[in-house]
């Protein structure tokens with residue numbers, strides 16, 4: 070088999086991606102079998118035998134508050150994982166986050182002859198330092214609650230534990246692995262391009278990327294496509310005048326009717342398209358408007374007998390592919406440009422989160438993961454609808470890595486709430502699936 074590194078992705082041109090896809094798919098098809106020199110049953114057994122150690126690590130990291138804005142807490146969790154990777158012989162680096170207003174990221178690299186595989190976690194949670202929800206708490210033998218227990222400290226622990234199992238089996242030394250645990254997944258620093266530079270750099274040349282988010286909580290589900298999301302602000306202006314003169318040629322329709330025209334045209338022209346949604350979330354209009362975008366709040370002043378001069382609308386837009394985004398934006402911009410008499414309108418889109426578009430490579434990786442799960446006696450794993458998968462860090466490597474899967478972390482329910490709960494039985498299950506998938510991926514480039 071030709072070594073994969075000959076096909077390292079240098080540019081995100083469609084042709085190069087196509088070559089990568091073909092090669093990646095070829096590796097999976099021809100090499101996704103259990104190799105005789107890898108003791109998969111032994112790896113699974115090791116994971117069961119050492120599960121209490123993974124649980125202890127999970128409890129330790131959950132008990133450290135790492136709300137995105139608690140920079141010291143995020144760094145502390147990062148230091149704990151760094152020590153785990155150091156012990157496994159990884160080269161570890163802390164990327165300082167000052168340039169994008171966050172704690173930073175942990176990057177751990179293990180060089181080896183295998184195809185490069187990127188593993189993605191995050192260190193932060195949505196629970197700030199002053200949240201009442203702070204501690205790991207056992208509910209019963211198989212269940213525990215805790216801030217970030219499934220989103221996604223459980224996934225981070227699975228990464229570590231799978232690599233430990235592969236090390237114990239003698240597989241790790243030949244593997245080419247880079248782990249990135251971001252410190253700001255829940256509230257990404259800006260500018261995004263800077264906040265995700267380390268992740269993007271780590272993805273260069275990777276044959277596969279695996280994200281360990283909790284997904285929809287169902288252990289039979291994984292994610293191979295996520296919609297991207299971007300915010301937009303629509304502003305319209307009208308010609309102020311006494312209300313009795315509205316629609317006269319010198320007064321026109323006013324800012325409120327112009328905003329209404331635009332929003333209704335968005336709905337009639339774009340609503341109902343598969344995987345595309347857009348939602349105006351807040352609207353202010355009148356003679357004057359004061360909108361604070363960061364706080365998503367504001368005030369408006371206007372009189373019923375005065376034609377409105379200003380409207381501000383803030384909304385979001387979600388799409389499954391870069392092309393779908395581009396088409397929707399174009400349509401929205403065309404609608405905005407067709408102003409009613411004596412009005413003007415503008416729409417500005419945020420930089421946004423990119424989509425993880427479905428691809429043949431992603432499906433191939435899911436097929437491998439599913440085959441691994443079945444061979445372990447752990448049942449089938451299928452793709453969840455992209456409409457139910459929000460934006461996540463894997464999306465930022467979507468245009469660089471030919472095979473991507475996500476939501477293969479610890480499972481449970483109620484993430485982002487004080488009821489965040491883990492199904493602890495899924496800890497060894499997800500660790501085994503990940504470890505054997507990595508072993509088979511790594512075997513792909515061996516002669």
Ligand SMILES: [Zn+2]
Nearest residue numbers: 220221254282
């Ligand atoms: Zn998450």
